[in-house]
Each structure stands twice: as structure tokens, then as C-alpha cells.
């Protein structure tokens with residue numbers, strides 16, 4: 001992704017700095033540094049630590065998640081280096097720590113770290129690592145200054161912070177896309193309601209990734225190259241008192257061939273014609289002249305993209321007829337009005353009534369295409385309201401969505417975690433009373449297996465050294481924790497999910513970071529490719545996540561090994 005501030009933010013290796021300058025090695029929890037110090041004091045020169053970043057439950061009561069935030073993680077590690085000011089500050093925070101520890105911190109970067117990840121924009125599922133982060137090989141050069149596994153530990157909080165909201169809001173956007181349908185225009189209007197400026201910028205970026213068409217957020221448009229769109233507000237409409245406030249009434253036709261000296265009169269004439277027309281007669285009386293003035297002046301300013309907010313006074317008795325008068329006057333001058341925005345009331349009913357009005361105007365005045373004038377709806381929209389509108393029948397072409405989308409009102413957070421799965425080549429497991437919270441040990445490989453109909457059937461995790469699944473070869477897929485749940489799968493296509501995004505010192509080649517537009521296309525493609533019952537809103541079928549028979553046996557062997565045996569008295 002090319003950030004608009006371009007070369008200034010490029011670092012060594014060509015990976016730009018994190019988009020948000022607040023994302024530095026200090027953007028973490030204090031305990032990461034205290035643990036780092038304790039590791040360092042203990043002189044734990046361990047070979048290698050492997051962490052998995054994954055979530056346990058899909059958000060919004062759904063059965064899928066879209067992975068977002070990877071590029072920012074890669075930008076973070078590519079530029080991971082403490083500045084002198086940061087070291088100085090850490091010294092003041094941890095005055096009891098030895099000087100050599102800060103020397104060590106000063107020396108570290110992520111050149112020895114390896115990151116494997118599922119590509120951004122993919123549909124992802126619980127327990128399957130979105131990222132596998134492998135710590136540096138130890139026993140390097142000088143004893144205490146060598147790279148220690150705590151470098152990887154230091155990535156926990158920033159990675160989770162970069163992935164959790166990104167994936168949550170991308171998923172939310174994707175869910176809004178699914179319920180709205182492919183043909184609708186989806187506009188993200190959330191900046192004013194988002195969790196602060198950085199929440200707003202991230203929301204605009206990841207909503208676009210999740211399938212929105214545009215944002216009203218100008219800064220996000222500049223930073224990420226997202227299309228920017230907008231209408232106008234009620235304040236603009238109510239700021240006008242009457243038509244006499246408009247001083248420059250001239251409008252030149254779209255082809256430049258003639259100039260209308262009094263566009264206001266043209267609009268007024270059209271309003272009278274609409275009022276008198278046989279099909280529309282009696283549907284409205286006097287319209288608001290201040291609203292008419294607002295619409296007319298907006299049209300004079302933007303004759304090529306005139307869109308009017310029609311609910312300031314009364315949608316059907318004022319807003320829509322006023323809009324049509326201005327749109328027809330524009331039509332005389334060779335311009336095509338874009339449409340209206342509804343921001344209150346019964347959006348299904350009003351959109352249907354407005355559409356009828358547009359069709360009547362098309363028929364009455366023979367203006368081809370007028371019936372198709374675009375209708376945008378906004379006002380506290382979310383998945384449920386859009387679903388309700390669909391069920392009732394509506395004529396909305398575009399949805400402007402803010403609060404519920406960007407704040408992820410239906411679910412506050414995605415619970416991604418960062419868990420140690422192997423250290424010093426020793427697989428580690430985290431046990432819990434709650435089976436959901438038991439981690440899957442070992443450095444793993446992950447595959448998506450596709451069935452005959454082209455749908456993904458199951459994700460399977462295997463040990464790193466196991467041979468991968470093969471096309472046409474029957475394979476036992478086991479639920480990681482439930483003994484009775486297992487199935488044979490004969491994959492028609494096998495996709496290895498974890499790809500190398502940061503090779504560290506290994507000889508693997510690094511995956512390119514695709515543009516935001518490519519990720520968006522990938523996301524839409526993924527939503528299309530999933531079996532519909534996994535994606536439906538009501539009682540979706542869980543997608544199967546499994547482990548190989550060998551990994552299953554190993555998990556349970558380790559579990560028994562690690563869990564203390566109780567004693568009954």
C-alpha cells in the first residue's frame with residue numbers, strides 16, 4: 001500500500017513505517033518490559049520461541065471473520081527499533097533495572113524474527129493461527145547481548161492492538177455488505193462517532209477492505225486511496241431562509257453552449273409544472289422555499305453531482321418535489337442530478353414513495369432515466385435495520401452507515417490472543433478449565449481443504465514436519481478437543497494458509513503486501529466462495545476447524561502430561 005506521505009515514511013528494506021506514528025515499540029503493556037527484564041536477568045538464551053496469534057470465537061454471532069491488520073504488523077516489525085528517547089523514558093519507568101538491559105534493548109530489532117500469516121482479507125476461523133511468529137535463534141555472538149525470545153514477546157500487545165479492531169471492523173463491514181447485497185452502494189460515514197481520530201481512520205480503511213465502496217473521511221481517502229463521497233447536512237438546508245439569498249443565479253449548460261441567466265426562475269417554473277401535473281396533482285401543496293433555496297444553491301455549486309438531503313422539513317410534501325424541480329431544471333441545462341438522501345422516518349416507506357414520485361415525473365415530463373434517480377438512506381443503520389428494510393421491500397440504492405458500523409456496536413472487541421506454542425523446540429500448551437481456552441501446541445502448518453463444489457470444507461492444522469494434505473487423498477480431520485467429532489475429507493484443492501511475510505534470517509522469500517484495493521477484492525471473493533449456510537445471519541453453520549490425527553494424539557498426550565492428577569480423600 002502506498003501511503004500518500006510516500007517516501008518520507010519509507011524505511012530500510014522498503015517497508016513503510018506504521019501508518020499511525022503512535023505505533024512504536026513503547027505502544028505496549030508494561031508487563032512486556034518487566035518480563036523481558038526478568039528473562040534477561042535469568043539469562044535464558046533459548047533457541048526459539050513460537051507464538052500463534054488467533055481468536056477463539058467469531059464475532060457478531062456469526063461463523064466467519066475477515067482478517068485485517070497484517071500489513072500494519074509487518075510495517076511495525078520492519079521498523080522495530082528503540083530510539084534514544086524511548087530508551088531514556090524506559091529507564092525512568094524501570095529505574096531498578098541494570099544498565100546492560102537497556103543496552104540490550106537498544107541493540108534489538110526484528111531482523112531475526114519470522115512471521116507467517118494468512119493473507120489479509122481472507123475469511124478466517126477460530127483457533128487457526130492468523131499469524132505464527134517465531135523468535136530469533138539464540139546462542140548468537142555475545143552472551144547477554146544476543147537476541148532473546150523476549151523480542152517476540154514484545155510483539156504481543158502491538159500485534160493484538162493492530163489486528164483485533166482491524167479484523168473486527170472489517171468483518172462488520174463484510175457483514176453489512178452481505179446483508180445489503182452486491183448491487184448497493186455502501187458509504188462509511190462514521191468518523192464523527194468513531195473511537196477517536198485513530199479509530200476513525202482505521203474504521204474507514206478496514207470498512208473499505210471489508211467491501212464498502214467509499215468513505216466520507218477525507219484524511220483516510222488521502223492516506224489509503226479510498227474513494228471519498230458525501231452529500232450535505234441538515235444545517236446546510238436550514239441555513240437558507242429564501243431564494244432571494246442567492247445572488248449569482250446564472251448557470252452555464254453542461255456543453256457550454258448556453259447560459260441560463262436566472263436558474264431560480266427555471267426551478268420555480270418546474271415546481272409549478274410538477275404541482276400542476278395530472279399525476280402528481282394534490283400529492284403536495286406549498287413546499288419549503290428555504291429548502292428550495294438550499295437545493296438550488298447546491299445545484300448551482302455542483303451541477304454535475306447534485307444530491308439533496310430531503311428530510312429537513314417533510315420528505316414527500318417538500319423535499320422530494322423540491323429536489324425534482326431542481327433536478328428537472330438541471331436536466332434542461334444538460335446535467336443529470338445524482339439523487340436524494342433520506343435521514344429519518346420510515347426508510348422503506350419513504351424510499352418507495354420517492355421512487356414512485358420519480359417514475360411519475362419521468363412519465364409526465366418524458367425525462368428518460370429519471371425514475372432511476374438514486375436514493376441514499378442513512379440514520380442509525382445496521383445489519384438488523386437493513387435486513388428489516390429488505391424484508392419490507394425498499395427502493396434504497398445506497399446506504400450511509402456510521403455509528404453502528406465503526407463502533408462495532410454489536411460486539412465491542414474480537415478476542416485475538418497471542419500464545420506461546422513452542423519454546424526451544426519443546427511444544428507448549430496452555431490448559432484451562434474452559435476447553436475453549438486450551439491452546440493448540442506446536443509449531444504448525446495450516447491448510448484449507450476445498451470440496452467438489454469448490455467451497456472450502458475444513459481448515460486443518462498439522463505438525464510442522466507432517467506431510468501436507470494431497471489432492472484426491474483421503475485424510476482424517478479431527479476436532480481438536482472433541483474425540484467423537486471427526487471426518488474423512490478427500491480434498492479437490494489444498495491451500496496452505498500460512499505464508500511467509502517476514503522471513504527473518506531464513507532463506508524463504510517474502511510475500512508482497514498487496515494494495516488495499518486488491519485486499520478488498522480478495523475479501524469480496526472470499527465471501528462469495530464460502531458455502532452460504534456458513535454466512536447466513538440466522539443460525540449459521542459453523543465452519544469446521546480440525547487437526548490431523550497425529551496432532552490430535554499429541555495435544556492429548558501433552559494435555560495429560562501437563563495436567564496435574566487430582567487426589568480424592
Ligand SMILES: Nc1ncnc2c1ncn2[C@@H]1O[C@H](COP(=O)(O)OP(=O)(O)OP(=O)(O)O)[C@@H](O)[C@H]1O
Pocket residue numbers: 343344345346347348349378379380381382385388389392
Ligand atoms: N422501515 C424500517 N424498518 C425498520 N427500521 C427502520 C425503518 N426505517 C427506519 N428505521 C430505523 O429506525 C430508527 C428510527 O430512529 P428514530 O425514530 O430515532 O429516528 P427518526 O425519528 O426517524 O429520525 P431522527 O434521526 O431525526 O430522530 C433508525 O435506526 C432507522 O434506521
Ligand SMILES: O=P(O)(O)OC[C@H]1O[C@H](OP(=O)(O)OP(=O)(O)O)[C@H](O)[C@@H]1O
Pocket residue numbers: 189190192193233343378379380381400401402403404
Ligand atoms: O446515523 P449514523 O449511522 O451514525 O450515520 C451518520 C449520521 O451522521 C449524520 O447525522 P448527524 O451527525 O447530523 O446527527 P443525527 O442525524 O444523529 O442528528 C448523518 O445524517 C447520519 O445520520
Ligand SMILES: O=C(O)c1cccnc1
Pocket residue numbers: 189190216229230231232233341378400402
Ligand atoms: O456526506 C454525508 O452525507 C455524511 C457524512 C458524514 C456523516 N453523515 C453524512
Ligand SMILES: [Mg+2]
Pocket residue numbers: 343378379380
Ligand atoms: Mg442521524
